[in-house]
Amino acid sequence: MLDFPRWKVIWIWLLLLAGVAMAIPSLMPDRIASQLHLAGLPRINLGLDLSGGSHLLLEADTADLAKQNLQKMEDTIRTEMRRGDTKIAIGDISTTNGQLSFFVRDVTQLDAAVERARAQTQAAGLTGQRDWSVSVVDSTRIVMTPTQAGIDASIDDAMKTATEVVRKRIDALGTKEPTIVREGKTRILVEVPGLQHPDQLKALIGKTAKLEFKMVDMNVDSTTLTAGHAPPGDEAAPYPDASQPNAPPRFIAVNRRVILSGDDLDTASLGKDENGQPAVELKFNASGGKKFARATQENAGKQFAMLLDGSVLSAPRIDEPILGGNAQIHGSFTTDSANQLAIALRSGKLPVALKFIEERTVGPQLGAASIHAGVIASVIASVAVIVFMLVTYGRFGAYANLAVVLNIFVILAVMAILNATLTLPGIAGFVLTIGTAVDANVLINERIREERRRGRGIVQSVELGYKEASRTIFEANTVHAISGLIMLVLGSGPVKGFAVVLLIGICTSVFTAVTFTRMLTAGWIKRNRPTEIHI
C-alpha cells in the first residue's frame, strides 16, 4: 500500500504539472494570453452569466411547416395531374385536417391518379417509409397524409437549413464568437457574449425573409378587398403604409403565381434610390435575371408587387423591360432597416418560422461583479479550509492542502481541455468541490487517528486508514456522481454548469486527495521512519 515505485511517483508529478500548465492560460486575462501567444491553447469559456451577453432560444413553428408542405403538395398535384398526354381531371381539392384530399372525376383514371400521386412521394428516414401515404376513399377520392417519418424528415431538413440561415445572419452582424446550436428536434440556441440589446438581432433572426415578386391584378376593386377577400387565382396582400404604421393596412390583389422569389437572388445589398433614400439593391442570378426580363417584357405598363413574408413592400409600375438582372426595392427604409433586409435576403429565407421562447440578457457589470465576488469568495474559502486543516492534522493536513490546491488547477485544466463553460453556479461547484475533496482527507486522517488510538503501529495505521477510507470515499463519490450525471442530463443552464464542475471535481479529487497524498505520506514515512506521528 505504501510502496510507490519511482516510475509511478514520476508519472503522478508529471500529470499534476501538466494539469497546472494547462490551467494557466485560463487564469490569465485575454489581453495577456494573446500577447504571450497562448491564445491557441485551450481555455475555459465563460458562461453568459459571467461574461454578460444575450441568450436566445428559438423554436420552429412546426404547424407552419406542415401547412407549407401541404400547400406545396397541393401545387405539385395540380401540375402533375395536368401533365402529359392523358390529363387527369381532379376537383374539390381540400387541405383540412393536415391532409390533402381530392376527387378524381373519371373513375377509370383513378389508378393512374394514384400512380402519379405516389410518384410525388419520397423515401423518408432509414426504414424505407414514404413521406406521404396515399389512399383511396369512397373509390373516387384520393387522400394524401404525411407520415410521421415524413414529418420528422421535413422538420429535420428545415432545422438544418434554419440553423445555417440564422448563423449567416448573425455572422453578418459582426458579433464576436456567437454560439449557434440546434437543441433537440425543433430548437435553436443562440448565445452572443457581450451583446446588450438583442432587439436588432431578434428582428433579424425573427424575419422569415420570404421574398416574392407577383403581378398585381389591376381589375379588382379595392373596396371588395378590405375584408381580405380576393377573386379566384388572386390573393389579398396587405400593403402597410410606412408613414402611418398604426393605421390598418390597405390591401391589393396580387396573382397567386410567383414570378420570382428569393431563391432567384444572387445577392442583396444596401443602396440608395434616385432621391437619395436608403433602398435595397437586388441582383438576380442567371435564371432569375431571365425570368425577370421575360416577366417585365410581357407585362410592360402593368404593376407588380414585391412581397416580403406575405406583405407588400412596394408595387412599382413596369415602365420598360428590365434586362440587366437588377432591381431595387424602395419603401420607406431607414439605413438600418434596409441593411437588415439586405442581410436577411442574402442569407436566404428561413424554411420555417422561428419563435423566441426564452431570452436572457446579462449586463456586463453584473458578470464582472460576479466573477470578482466569486474569486474573492473562493480564495477566502480556500484559505479558511487550509488553515483549518493545518491546525487539525498538522503534516497530514499540509499534504491534504497541497492536494486541494493542485486539484483546483487540475479541474481548470480538464475544463479547458474539454472546452467546458464556467458559469456562476460552476464557481459554487468549485467551492463545494474544495469541501468534498477535503472530506476525503478528513476521512483518511480520522481513520488513521482511530487506528493509532487502537494501538496499531504507524505504518499499519496509515495503511489501514487509506484502505478503509478509500472504500467509503469510493462509495460516496459514486453517489455524488449519480446525482451529478442526472443534473448533467436533465438540467438546463445553471444546473448543467454546476454539474460539469462537480463531475470533473469528483474524478480529479480521487486522484489528488487519495493517490497523491498517499504518495506524499508514503515517501515521508520511508525517508524518515518516524517513531511517532502527530495527527
Place this chain on the structure above:
Amino acid sequence: MRLLKLIPDNTNIGFVRLRAWAFGLTAILTIAAAVLVGVRGLNLGVDFVGGVMIEAHFRAPPSENALRSDIDALHVGEASLSTFGDASTYSIRLPLPQATDEGATNRLVKSVQGALTAKYPGVVFNRAETVSGKVSGELIKNGLLAVFLAVTGIAVFSWIRYEWQFGVSTFVAIFHDVLVTLGFFALTRLEFDLNIVAAVLTIIGYSINDKIVIDDRIRENMRKYRQMDMRALIDLSVNETLPRTVMTSLTILLALGALLIFGGPVLRGFTAAMMLGVVVGTYSSIYVSSSLLISLGLKPQLEAPKRKSGPAEGAERIG
C-alpha cells in the same frame, strides 16, 4: 505541536436513546415545512412560471411602493417586486405581454427600463430575462424529475450495496432534507429559480455522502462485532465517525460562509440553501437515517460467518 481535536477521543453520546425526541422533532419540522410550502407557496422565479424579469440596481434604495406605482402606471400587468441581495437591487417580475409578435417583449422591457431611467437617474439594469410558458413548464418538469431521479437512484444504490433498510432510511432522510429546504424557501420568500434546483441537488448529494459514511461504518461494525446489540452498535458507529462528520460539516460551512458573505448577491440564495442543507443533512444523518435503521428492524448478521476472527483483525479482512 498540539493539534486541534474537535471531538475528544472515546466520545460516547447515546444518540439512539434520543431517538424518540429526534423523531418528534423531525416530524414537526417536516410537517411545518410541508404546511409552509402548501400555504405560503414558493416564490417561484420566471424560470418556473414564465414571464419577464428585470433586475435593476438603483443608486439609492427606492421605496418599494413608489417603485410599484411607477410600474403600474405603465399598464404592463401586475408586477411582483423583491429585493435581490441588497436594498438597492430589485428584481421586477412581470407577466408576458399580451401581444405575441417578435418585438413585444422587447417593447415591454424597454418601456419599463425607460420609465425607471427617467424616474431614477443612474439606475443600471443587470439582467433581463423572458421565459415563455412552454419553456417554464419544461424547466419545472425537468427540475422535479432530476430531484426525483437523484433521490431514487441514490436510494437504490444504498439498497443494492447494503441491506434494504439502508435504502429506505436514506430515502426518508433525504426526503426530509429536501422538504425542510423547500420550507425554508417558503418561509423566507427567497426567489426559487433554476440555481436553487442545483442547490437542492447538491444538498441531496452532500447529505447522502454523510449517510454513506455512517452506513458504511455500521456495516463494517456489524461484521466486526457480530454479537453486539444493534443500538449499541449504531451508537458506536455514529460516535466513531463523529469527528469526521463534525470536521467535514465545519469545513464545508466555512467554505459556504465565505461564499455567502463575499460571493455577491446572485449566489446568495443558492449558498443560503446549501448551508441550511448541510446542517439539516448532518442532523438527519445522525438522528434520522441511523436511528431509523433500528425501527426498520435491521439485525446483526448472525449467519454466514466467514473466517472466525477477533475484532482487531476484522478491519483488515474487509475491503
